[in-house]
Amino acid sequence: NAGVTQTPKFQVLKTGQSMTLQCAQDMNHNSMYWYRQDPGMGLRLIYYSASEGTTDKGEVPNGYNVSRLNKREFSLRLESAAPSQTSVYFCASSDPVTGLTTDPQYFGPGTRLLVL
Amino acid sequence: GIQVEQSPPDLILQEGANSTLRCNFSDSVNNLQWFHQNPWGQLINLFYIPSGTKQNGRLSATTVATERYSLLYISSSQTTDSGVYFCAVGRDNYGQNFVFGPGTRLSVLP
Numbered sequence: 519n520a521g522v523t524q525t526p527k528f529q530v531l532k533t534g535q536s537m538t539l540q541c542a543q544d545m546n547h548n549s550m551y552w553y554r555q556d557p558g559m560g561l562r563l564i565y566y567s568a569s570e571g572t573t574d575k576g577e578v579p580n581g582y583n584v585s586r587l588n589k590r591e592f593s594l595r596l597e598s599a600a601p602s603q604t605s606v607y608f609c610a611s612s613d614p615v616t617g618l619t620t621d622p623q624y625f626g627p628g629t630r631l632l633v634l
Numbered sequence: 635g636i637q638v639e640q641s642p643p644d645l646i647l648q649e650g651a652n653s654t655l656r657c658n659f660s661d662s663v664n665n666l667q668w669f670h671q672n673p674w675g676q677l678i679n680l681f682y683i684p685s686g687t688k689q690n691g692r693l694s695a696t697t698v699a700t701e702r703y704s705l706l707y708i709s710s711s712q713t714t715d716s717g718v719y720f721c722a723v724g725r726d727n728y729g730q731n732f733v734f735g736p737g738t739r740l741s742v743l744p
Binding site for chain 1: 635667669675676677678679681682720722730731732733734735736737
């Protein structure tokens with residue numbers, strides 16, 4: 519059981535380049551999330567996917583796109599990277615049960631992205 | 635949108651001491667979780683606690699939803715407790731649209 523995995527672990531981009539961050543979970547969770555964490559700050563939700571086939575915007579979606587490829591995989595794409603997108607990106611998954619309780623979120627190890 | 639505040643922002647303890655971390659939120663929520671981020675950046679869920687009290691070993695948490703705050707208690711602190719503690723709340727879509735607080739940075743000295 520690997521939990522939540524993210525690739526790559528570290529990436530350097532030039533302004534204007536594009537890239538896709540990959541995330542996969544093997545816990546059969548319905549919901550997946552992408553966050554960014556800037557130095558000395560808490561996490562901010564970029565996008566989340568409540569279930570396969572659905573995606574919703576979080577607090578800071580501008581400049582990003584997401585794809586819920588299947589139940590296991592949720593990717594985050596930067597079409598034209600900007601220095602303001604330099605951050606650590608975390609993927610998470612959970613399995614909320616309607617109206618009752620919500621399972622905790624499990625986080626991946628993070629991807630450090632530097633945009634020059 | 636909902637606002638989340640955490641206090642204190644920084645806390646330094648001697649090993650063996652107890653501490654209380656606080657999370658205030660500005661609106662009703664249907665999801666509240668506490669997380670620990672260790673010095674290597676790994677995030678671990680500690681509690682899912684939108685209301686009531688839970689305990690897990692030396693850690694316990696209490697949320698008073700009507701008064702919009704949650705408390706995380708750490709007893710007999712150990713150096714491995716060091717890191718940043720985050721509170722996160724959600725209210726839309728079964729509480730999945732999470733908003734994180736700024737965190738409390740805890741340093742436990744040997």
